[in-house]
Amino acid sequence: MTVSTSVPYLLRAARGEVLDRPPVWMMRQAGRYMKEYRDLRDKYPSFRDRSENPELAIEISLQPFRAFGPDGVIMFSDILTPLPGIGIPFDIIEHRGPVIDPPIRSQEQINKLQPLEPESKLPFIREILQTLRREVGDRATVLGFVGAPWTLAAYAIEGKSSKDYTIIKSMAFSEPAMLHQFLEKLADAIAIYLRYQIDCGAQVVQMFDSWAGQLSPQDFETFALPYQQRVVQQVKATHPDTPMILYINGSAGILELMAKTGVDIVSVDWTVDMAVARQRLGANIGVQGNLDPCVLFGSKDFIRDRILDTVRKAGKGGHILNLGHGVLQNTPEENVAFFFETAKSFKY
Ligand code: CP3
Numbered sequence: 489m490t491v492s493t494s495v496p497y498l499l500r501a502a503r504g505e506v507l508d509r510p511p512v513w514m515m516r517q518a519g520r521y522m523k524e525y526r527d528l529r530d531k532y533p534s535f536r537d538r539s540e541n542p543e544l545a546i547e548i549s550l551q552p553f554r555a556f557g558p559d560g561v562i563m564f565s566d567i568l569t570p571l572p573g574i575g576i577p578f579d580i581i582e583h584r585g586p587v588i589d590p591p592i593r594s595q596e597q598i599n600k601l602q603p604l605e606p607e608s609k610l611p612f613i614r615e616i617l618q619t620l621r622r623e624v625g626d627r628a629t630v631l632g633f634v635g636a637p638w639t640l641a642a643y644a645i646e647g648k649s650s651k652d653y654t655i656i657k658s659m660a661f662s663e664p665a666m667l668h669q670f671l672e673k674l675a676d677a678i679a680i681y682l683r684y685q686i687d688c689g690a691q692v693v694q695m696f697d698s699w700a701g702q703l704s705p706q707d708f709e710t711f712a713l714p715y716q717q718r719v720v721q722q723v724k725a726t727h728p729d730t731p732m733i734l735y736i737n738g739s740a741g742i743l744e745l746m747a748k749t750g751v752d753i754v755s756v757d758w759t760v761d762m763a764v765a766r767q768r769l770g771a772n773i774g775v776q777g778n779l780d781p782c783v784l785f786g787s788k789d790f791i792r793d794r795i796l797d798t799v800r801k802a803g804k805g806g807h808i809l810n811l812g813h814g815v816l817q818n819t820p821e822e823n824v825a826f827f828f829e830t831a832k833s834f835k836y
Pocket residue numbers: 514515516517518519520529535549562563564565566567568580581582583584585586633649696698737814
C-alpha cells in the first residue's frame with residue numbers, strides 16, 4: 489500500500505493503513521455542549537438556517553476543529569436535511585426535537601414522493617463540503633453523513649422522536665408492502681445524496697441507523713438490513729474507494745448482521761466490549777467507537793483509563809476512536825479537549 493503523508497490520518501486508517509495511533513473524532517462533534525455554538529444559536533435560532541446557510545454551517549463545523557483538532561471534521565447538518573428534497577418538510581424545535589407535519593401515513597403520500605435532485609434541492613451541501621475541504625486541507629478528513637432508511641422512515645412516520653416506535657412498527661406488521669415501498673424510495677434518495685456528498689468533497693461517509701437497534705433481529709433483517717445494503721451497493725458501484733461507516737444505537741444483538749451490509753467500518757456503541765466486538769466482527773472489517781458518552785463526565789484519570797482500555801481492546805490498526813453515540817449536551821468542554829489530547833498522544 490502506498491503511504492502518502494498528504495492524505496489525512498483518518499482517511500488513511502479508514503482505507504486500512506496501520507498508523508502509530510488510532511484516528512479520533514466524535515459523533516455530534518459540533519453542537520450544544522460548546523459555548524461558541526450556543527452563542528451562535530442565540531443569534532440564529534433556526535436549526536434549518538444554521539445547517540442550510542453555508543456560511544453558518546461551515547463556521548459551526550469548524551468550531552470543534554479549531555478548539556480540539558480532531559482527525560475528522562463532520563459537516564454540520566442533520567439526517568433529516570434531504571427530506572424536503574423528496575417532498576417531506578421538517579423543522580427542529582427547541583426542547584421538542586424534529587417535527588414532521590403531516591407525518592407519512594398513507595400510500596397516497598408515498599406515491600407523491602419525488603426522486604432527489606441534490607444539485608437543485610440541496611445546493612448548500614456543495615459549498616459546505618468544498619469549503620470544509622479547502623479550510624482543513626490535509627490536517628483532517630472531511631466526513632459526510634446520512635440517516636439510513638429505517639431511521640428516516642421512523643421520523644417521517646412517527647412525525648417526531650419516539651420512545652417505542654408504535655406507529656412505524658404497526659405499519660411494518662400490518663401493512664408491510666406500503667412500508668417497503670417507502671423504505672425503497674428512501675434508500676434510492678439516500679444513495680443519490682451520499683454520492684453527491686462524495687462528489688462535493690466528503691472523504692469518508694457515515695450512515696446513521698440510530699433507531700434500527702429497536703428492531704428484533706428478524707425484523708432488522710426484513711426492514712433495516714436490506715435497505716442499508718441497497719444504499720451501500722449503490723454508493724460502492726460508483727464510489728468504491730470512499731470508506732463507509734455504519735452506526736446503529738443498541739446494536740449488540742445484531743453486530744454480525746451489520747458486517748453483512750458491505751460497509752468498511754462498523755461503529756459500535758458501549759453495550760458491547762470492544763474486544764468482543766472485534767472477535768464477533770472478524771479481521772476483515774474496521775471498528776469505530778466505543779466509549780460511553782457519559783465517560784466524559786468522569787475525572788481525567790477515569791477518561792484516560794477508558795480511552796486506553798478501548799484502544800488496547802481494539803488492537804493495532806483498523807480502529808477509529810470515537811464515542812459509542814453522540815457527545816451529550818452538558819459535557820464539560822475541557823473534558824472533550826482532554827479526550828482529544830489523550831487520544832492524539834497515544835502510541836501503539
Ligand atoms: O457537527 C456534527 O457533528 C453533526 C451533528 C449532527 C446533528 N445531527 C446536528 C444536530 C449529526 C451527526 C446529526 C445526526 C442525527 N440527527 C441523528 C443520528 C445521530 C444520533 O444521534 O443517533 C439523529 C437521530 C438525528 C435527529 C435529531 N436531530 C435529533 C434526535 C435531534 C435532537 C433533538 C433535541 O433537541 O434534543 C436533532 C437536532 C440536532 N441535530 C441538533 C444538532 C446539534 C440539536 C438542535 C440544536 O442544536 O438546536
